[in-house]
Amino acid sequence: MSNNYKPLASDNPTAAVSTPVGSLRIIRTMSNPDLPPPPVSEAELMERCRVVAGRSLGQLAMQTGIQVPHDLRRAKGWVGQLVEAVLGADAASLAEPDFRAIGVEMKTLPLDTDGRPRESTYVCTVPLEQGISDSWTTSWARRKLARVLWVPVEADRELPVAERRLGTPFLWSPDPHQEEILRTDWEELMEMVCLGQLGSITARFGRALQIRPKAANARIMAAAIGPEGERILTNPRGFYLRSSFTLAILQQQFD
DNA sequence: TGATGATCATTA
DNA sequence: TAATGATCATCA
Numbered sequence: 270m271s272n273n274y275k276p277l278a279s280d281n282p283t284a285a286v287s288t289p290v291g292s293l294r295i296i297r298t299m300s301n302p303d304l305p306p307p308p309v310s311e312a313e314l315m316e317r318c319r320v321v322a323g324r325s326l327g328q329l330a331m332q333t334g335i336q337v338p339h340d341l342r343r344a345k346g347w348v349g350q351l352v353e354a355v356l357g358a359d360a361a362s363l364a365e366p367d368f369r370a371i372g373v374e375m376k377t378l379p380l381d382t383d384g385r386p387r388e389s390t391y392v393c394t395v396p397l398e399q400g401i402s403d404s405w406t407t408s409w410a411r412r413k414l415a416r417v418l419w420v421p422v423e424a425d426r427e428l429p430v431a432e433r434r435l436g437t438p439f440l441w442s443p444d445p446h447q448e449e450i451l452r453t454d455w456e457e458l459m460e461m462v463c464l465g466q467l468g469s470i471t472a473r474f475g476r477a478l479q480i481r482p483k484a485a486n487a488r489i490m491a492a493a494i495g496p497e498g499e500r501i502l503t504n505p506r507g508f509y510l511r512s513s514f515t516l517a518i519l520q521q522q523f524d
Numbered sequence: 525t526g527a528t529g530a531t532c533a534t535t536a
Numbered sequence: 537t538a539a540t541g542a543t544c545a546t547c548a
Contacts, residue, residue, distance in 0.1 A: 341542085342536065342544065343532060343533075344532080344533070344542095345532055345533070345541075345543040346533065346534080346540075346541030346543085347533090347542085348541085348542080348543095349541045349542060350533095350540090350541055353541080363539075363540075364538090364540080365540095376541095376542095377541090379540080379542090386546095387543085388543065389527085389528095390542090393539090394538070394539065418532070420540060423544090433534080437547090471528075471529090472529070473527090473528080474526070482528095482529060482531090484530085484531080484538095485530095485531070485532070485533085486530070488529065489537085489538095490537095491537080504530095505539095507540075511527090512526085512527085525546095525547105525548105526547105526548095527543095527546105527548090528540100528545105528546090528548100529546090529547105530543105530544080530545080530546095531539085531542100531543085531544070532544085533542095534539100534540080534542105535538100535539080535540075535541105535544105536538090536539080536540100
């Protein structure tokens, strides 16, 4: 399949498809009939998932009039944005679940040729200053992970982006064991953040949940707590799920 | 080769 | 600036 997708031959022949990702927003605002409204129930969401399971990214892009990038180096979030559009996610880049009405977060899960996750999964930003008042129960991370629609996607580098296929999406909530691991990791990491020990946190901490840099580049700064309790500037961080954890989720679902 | 640290694009 | 969507690029 080629990359030469044409915009939909609708009332919108010159849609500003300037960049692959930018085209998502533009087309979504034009009431494109091929982009569904937000699902009103998990059942409706899963029905849409049944329709797209096994389809290629090229097919989904074609149906939505979205251009396929040649590679993902300059379009790292493209797959996620495409699937969100196809399924009717409405939260855009807000700090909300992707499907606001039903409180479901969506994550694509890139799989290698063996069906194992190729990457860790971003969860949310680490609250570097205001985490002191947080508990796991009320935390942003827990809210995000409470209900997740996992969307497996083929992701071998050899495979052209348009030819990569969706797997079978499935809904997940942490079971008591998983929740306990997540809570323990979160509490350990947030204690360090709150005690001004962020500087000694590396991605090696945490069994399932880890903290890594999350920013446009290393020069981006955000306020945090220093060793003496003072206010310092540091690189913004994010919580990520290790791929060993998401592999276990896959296995519990499919094995 | 897997994991860590770094980075890319977009939006509010 | 800080949040969203993530993958890239390098090194142990």
